[in-house]
Amino acid sequence: MNKLLIVGTVAFDAIETPFGKTDKILGGAGTYIGLSASHFNLKSAIVSVVGDDFPQEYLDLLKAKNIDLSGLEVVQGGKTFFWSGRYHNDLNSRDTLDTQLNVLADFQPKVPADFKNAEVVMLGNLHPLVQSSVLDQMEVKPKLVVLDTMNFWMDCALPELLDVMKRVDVITINDEEARQLSGEYSLVKAAAKIHTMGPKYVVIKKGEHGALLFNNSQVFFAPALPLEEVFDPTGAGDTFAGGFAGFITQSENISFDNMKNAIIYGSNLASFCVEKFGTERMEKLQKEEVSARLQQFKALTQFDIALEN
Amino acid sequence: MNKLLIVGTVAFDAIETPFGKTDKILGGAGTYIGLSASHFNLKSAIVSVVGDDFPQEYLDLLKAKNIDLSGLEVVQGGKTFFWSGRYHNDLNSRDTLDTQLNVLADFQPKVPADFKNAEVVMLGNLHPLVQSSVLDQMEVKPKLVVLDTMNFWMDCALPELLDVMKRVDVITINDEEARQLSGEYSLVKAAAKIHTMGPKYVVIKKGEHGALLFNNSQVFFAPALPLEEVFDPTGAGDTFAGGFAGFITQSENISFDNMKNAIIYGSNLASFCVEKFGTERMEKLQKEEVSARLQQFKALTQFDIALEN
Numbered sequence: 001m002n003k004l005l006i007v008g009t010v011a012f013d014a015i016e017t018p019f020g021k022t023d024k025i026l027g028g029a030g031t032y033i034g035l036s037a038s039h040f041n042l043k044s045a046i047v048s049v050v051g052d053d054f055p056q057e058y059l060d061l062l063k064a065k066n067i068d069l070s071g072l073e074v075v076q077g078g079k080t081f082f083w084s085g086r087y088h089n090d091l092n093s094r095d096t097l098d099t100q101l102n103v104l105a106d107f108q109p110k111v112p113a114d115f116k117n118a119e120v121v122m123l124g125n126l127h128p129l130v131q132s133s134v135l136d137q138m139e140v141k142p143k144l145v146v147l148d149t150m151n152f153w154m155d156c157a158l159p160e161l162l163d164v165m166k167r168v169d170v171i172t173i174n175d176e177e178a179r180q181l182s183g184e185y186s187l188v189k190a191a192a193k194i195h196t197m198g199p200k201y202v203v204i205k206k207g208e209h210g211a212l213l214f215n216n217s218q219v220f221f222a223p224a225l226p227l228e229e230v231f232d233p234t235g236a237g238d239t240f241a242g243g244f245a246g247f248i249t250q251s252e253n254i255s256f257d258n259m260k261n262a263i264i265y266g267s268n269l270a271s272f273c274v275e276k277f278g279t280e281r282m283e284k285l286q287k288e289e290v291s292a293r294l295q296q297f298k299a300l301t302q303f304d305i306a307l308e309n
Numbered sequence: 310m311n312k313l314l315i316v317g318t319v320a321f322d323a324i325e326t327p328f329g330k331t332d333k334i335l336g337g338a339g340t341y342i343g344l345s346a347s348h349f350n351l352k353s354a355i356v357s358v359v360g361d362d363f364p365q366e367y368l369d370l371l372k373a374k375n376i377d378l379s380g381l382e383v384v385q386g387g388k389t390f391f392w393s394g395r396y397h398n399d400l401n402s403r404d405t406l407d408t409q410l411n412v413l414a415d416f417q418p419k420v421p422a423d424f425k426n427a428e429v430v431m432l433g434n435l436h437p438l439v440q441s442s443v444l445d446q447m448e449v450k451p452k453l454v455v456l457d458t459m460n461f462w463m464d465c466a467l468p469e470l471l472d473v474m475k476r477v478d479v480i481t482i483n484d485e486e487a488r489q490l491s492g493e494y495s496l497v498k499a500a501a502k503i504h505t506m507g508p509k510y511v512v513i514k515k516g517e518h519g520a521l522l523f524n525n526s527q528v529f530f531a532p533a534l535p536l537e538e539v540f541d542p543t544g545a546g547d548t549f550a551g552g553f554a555g556f557i558t559q560s561e562n563i564s565f566d567n568m569k570n571a572i573i574y575g576s577n578l579a580s581f582c583v584e585k586f587g588t589e590r591m592e593k594l595q596k597e598e599v600s601a602r603l604q605q606f607k608a609l610t611q612f613d614i615a616l617e618n
Contacts, residue, residue, distance in 0.1 A: 185399070209519075223532065230495075301530055305570045
């Protein structure tokens with residue numbers, strides 16, 4: 001079985017949407033990536049940090065998904081990273097109400113010995129220096145490194161972000177971030193410029209409008225599944241990234257054609273994530289549901305035009 | 310050869326984009342629909358009205374595309390409908406600077422005798438009473454009637470719009486209009502409600518984010534082709550509708566599967582329209598260019614996941 005090394009936050013979230021609000025619940029990029037990747041045939045580990053306020057039941061939940069937690073540091077007397085946000089009515093934008101870094105402020109990632117030869121590394125959204133530190137600890141060069149990041153690091157740690165970008169194969173960012181990073185409005189031009197910064201593959205996430213995969217002159221598009229109700233978008237991007245990285249890890253095939261499938265798997269898993277608050281839907285998601293919805297993705301996008309027309 | 314009857318404006322446009330501005334140039338929904346549909350093997354006619362200020366060269370251009378103009382009334386002493394608009398920097402929104410209805414104010418459409426048995430009728434965006442009047446004049450029930458409309462008629466002529474909607478098979482509107490017409494934010498719910506108003510098929514245009522085709526529980530999505538540069542979005546929606554209606558007319562097949570192909574053809578033709586100001590790109594578009602770009606659409610969207618995974 002191939003190995004997927006995940007670095008990303010394991011956290012508390014408090015979420016408000018037009019449909020309701022939660023108290024502190026399980027959240028964090030590492031959590032969503034791990035839950036999503038657990039749908040594939042692989043060994044995964046999360047490198048992260050929590051405080052001793054982090055409930056045993058959440059640790060048990062992740063372990064029950066066969067996620068190795070030997071790289072999850074528990075800081076005695078420390079408090080777990082907390083994020084709170086409120087979504088606007090269209091669910092496409094949100095305000096951050098509170099961010100408490102807590103134990104994340106001094107986080108020094110430690111890659112478990114057993115994962116220093118992982119085939120795939122998924123660098124969830126964190127300080128670029130933390131992401132670089134994980135790559136420094138690898139003893140065998142991974143077959144594929146995927147980087148997720150956000151506008152915050154473009155504003156506050158751009159040199160460090162540009163450094164880690166040179167070391168990755170795939171970057172996943174949203175459309176506004178691609179525009180900010182490249183200075184180009186056209187996403188085609190933005191992807192071309194981001195290629196020159198390092199990543200051979202550029203994935204641009206457009207939320208409810210789907211995702212684009214660029215590899216120089218090649219481009220592939222996966223729509224988001226049209227849903228009757230989007231309940232809570234929290235974690236959708238991380239679930240997408242976890243599905244993408246998980247599928248690649250399982251298949252051990254980094255061709256562009258296989259990445260198309262990985263993008264579809266990521267979109268498919270993300271379409272479940274948004275159906276309930278937080279991780280609720282992903283915790284209980286069954287293999288049969290995933291397969292059935294993949295059929296929906298096929299029906300949604302596949303056509304058969306005779307091109308000699 | 311099957312017949313496509315088109316009703317829609319034939320007009321002057323003056324357009325400003327971040328890339329430049331035009332004087333009065335050829336425009337109008339009927340014009341764009343006609344140019345787009347001319348790429349298919351069919352007989353088409355435009356029912357519309359212009360003033361005697363409308364240049365012979367524009368008439369010659371449409372005739373050279375084999376578009377029957379016997380239903381295009383020329384009002385002596387009248388002035389042609391004029392629209393002027395300015396696009397914002399993102400090209401996704403625009404301000405109307407001037408609208409002069411002129412001869413359109415008293416327009417009474419007259420369907421040419423030879424087209425009263427047209428297999429397909431494309432009702433371009435006009436007052437719903439004008440659209441109804443065209444249907445009243447048909448001597449043979451068309452195999453398919455496609456209706457395009459806009460928020461203006463929802464605000465000013467909703468009862469008349471609801472009347473004509475009961476008589477059509479397909480409606481094409483954009484996402485904001487679908488939300489306004491249905492009162493539903495979710496496009497899945499919006500389409501379901503619009504089905505109950507008449508149209509069995511609901512096409513929701515999302516501009517650079519593609520188009521959705523709904524038929525009760527079935528849904529299909531066509532992306533817009535990611536372009537390096539969008540120069541002028543004017544007429545893209547009408548070009549899409551013309552490609553959709555033209556393909557259906559040629560193939561004489563109104564199955565859902567064939568409508569998927571029609572949506573792809575419409576998206577393909579619209580991707581050319583936006584590359585130059587006004588009708589310029591569509592006037593000179595060659596068959597080989599259309600075929601080559603269809604290949605790009607296939608590469609953009611087709612994947613091959615083994616679903617037993």
